[in-house]
Amino acid sequence: xxxxxxxxxxxxxxxxxxxxxxxxxxxxxxxxxxxxxxxxxxxxxxxxxxxxxxxxxxxxxxxxxxxxxxxxxxxxxxxxxxxxxxxxxxxxxxxxxxxxxxxxxxxxxxxxxxxxxxxxxxxxxxxxxxxxxxxxxxxxxxxxxxxxxxxxxxxxxxxxxxxxxxxxxxxxxxxxxxxxxxxxxxxxxxxxxxxxxxxxxxxxxxxxxxxxxxxxxxxxxxxxxxxxxxxxxxxxxxxxxxxxxxxxxxxxxxxxxx
Amino acid sequence: xxxxxxxxxxxxxxxxxxxxxxxxxxxxxxxxxxxxxxxxxxxxxxxxxxxxxxxxxxxxxxxxxxxxxxxxxxxxxxxxxxxxxxxxxxxxxxxxxxxxxxxxxxxxxxxxxxxxxxxxxxxxxxxxxxxxxxxxxxxxxxxxxxxxxxxxxxxxxxxxxxxxxxxxxxxxxxxxxxxxxxxxxxxxxxxxxxxxxxxxxxxxxxxxxxxxxxxxxxxxxxxxxxxxxxxxxxxxxxxxxxxxxxxxxxxxxxxxxx
Numbered sequence: 001x002x003x004x005x006x007x008x009x010x011x012x013x014x015x016x017x018x019x020x021x022x023x024x025x026x027x028x029x030x031x032x033x034x035x036x037x038x039x040x041x042x043x044x045x046x047x048x049x050x051x052x053x054x055x056x057x058x059x060x061x062x063x064x065x066x067x068x069x070x071x072x073x074x075x076x077x078x079x080x081x082x083x084x085x086x087x088x089x090x091x092x093x094x095x096x097x098x099x100x101x102x103x104x105x106x107x108x109x110x111x112x113x114x115x116x117x118x119x120x121x122x123x124x125x126x127x128x129x130x131x132x133x134x135x136x137x138x139x140x141x142x143x144x145x146x147x148x149x150x151x152x153x154x155x156x157x158x159x160x161x162x163x164x165x166x167x168x169x170x171x172x173x174x175x176x177x178x179x180x181x182x183x184x185x186x187x188x189x190x191x192x193x194x195x196x197x198x199x200x201x202x203x204x205x206x207x208x209x210x211x212x213x214x215x216x217x218x219x220x221x222x223x224x225x226x227x228x229x230x231x232x233x234x235x236x237x238x239x240x241x242x243x244x245x246x247x248x249x250x251x252x253x254x255x256x257x258x
Numbered sequence: 259x260x261x262x263x264x265x266x267x268x269x270x271x272x273x274x275x276x277x278x279x280x281x282x283x284x285x286x287x288x289x290x291x292x293x294x295x296x297x298x299x300x301x302x303x304x305x306x307x308x309x310x311x312x313x314x315x316x317x318x319x320x321x322x323x324x325x326x327x328x329x330x331x332x333x334x335x336x337x338x339x340x341x342x343x344x345x346x347x348x349x350x351x352x353x354x355x356x357x358x359x360x361x362x363x364x365x366x367x368x369x370x371x372x373x374x375x376x377x378x379x380x381x382x383x384x385x386x387x388x389x390x391x392x393x394x395x396x397x398x399x400x401x402x403x404x405x406x407x408x409x410x411x412x413x414x415x416x417x418x419x420x421x422x423x424x425x426x427x428x429x430x431x432x433x434x435x436x437x438x439x440x441x442x443x444x445x446x447x448x449x450x451x452x453x454x455x456x457x458x459x460x461x462x463x464x465x466x467x468x469x470x471x472x473x474x475x476x477x478x479x480x481x482x483x484x485x486x487x488x489x490x491x492x493x494x495x496x497x498x499x500x501x502x503x504x505x506x507x508x509x510x511x512x513x514x515x516x
Contacts (some may be wrong), residue, residue, distance in 0.1 A: 008386070055386075
């Protein structure tokens, strides 16, 4: 059996999730913690590759002995989260753990992921959200906000999201199914939540940047449909900053949920 | 006229509010920003001296030209917050500014201050609250929580709070009036809010540590009355960590409120 864990992290200090030579990554921190706890090198497979500065409220990853599809350990599964936490820095924590079959794959078996994009919409910056939200200082009126909501609804459904993918990415298909999208105000904070069976590179950040273009009147809500059809990245809005993005939920088949 | 400003800061990186030789302080950052904006050295007088690691949602301070009780400037008052923000680090922001008479004193004219103490009460640590709440991992039951509420009510009123003051402090009087105290749950977070006409050194942190001693059954809620009467610091609970403390509100006479 492999171990499936849920991980919560503040991405600010990291060069993204995935191991890379030029800076600290969440995967490298998890690898080091797993090796310290279990006493041998481990493979960590994550549910997605979050970018530098992106956060996660609930990231999922599997741990197995390096090169194997199982994890030999006598540590009771309910004690593993806290035991791993002892070997992790303050900005990463493991909240849950569960045994899953060797065939389980943390990325390929994802049914749905939910991202939250946070926009701090007030003239003054908020030091408590400095690395946790996009500061968009111009006040968004109720009419502008309602246009954003309308636009967000147009993301829902099975579409070719090529216009909402960073240029230069290569994937076999750019078709994804967005199952839900909402925009909500919580005081001066605007929360854009989007659920899909998969996301293209920078897709949520481009969707968020496009919603701001809608608020600014540069894109009409019903133009979203045309932009989707056009498959033209240049017609969508800017790529909103990484700091506003957070992976909020990862859905697997019920038997794998922690 | 002096300028009264409201300041919001994450205290983690600072050796407290007040200027000191051995590390960065909020006051020093405000001094530097004021000098950069106005073009001459300034005096910054704060509403209180928060400790190292303590946060503020709404700190108040006055700015005047060094050695004077006025601030000569042509910058319109409504533009000053954003202008100061440009000279401040990401973890400090100025949210408001108002002219006040030369006789106004940011500390002596305070009528009431409100502090919030945050306790993260879940086995797992929360990376998003690492420096913003006290991690108390043992689950607090409803009965224990209700004892904490009962105890908190006993802080309300005019009392001698000597038992809730760090040893070695010197003040003329240890009598303060607590006007309100509440304990509330928000999911896994416990918020202790307390309002008073003034606070002794470490008073809120000792009050919070004492509430946890009540949850643990080490102190009965009605013992709070005896502890107050005893004036004995050793009878109260521990000094809870600085990171959980936040200055939430500062009240002046209505004419000085921003």
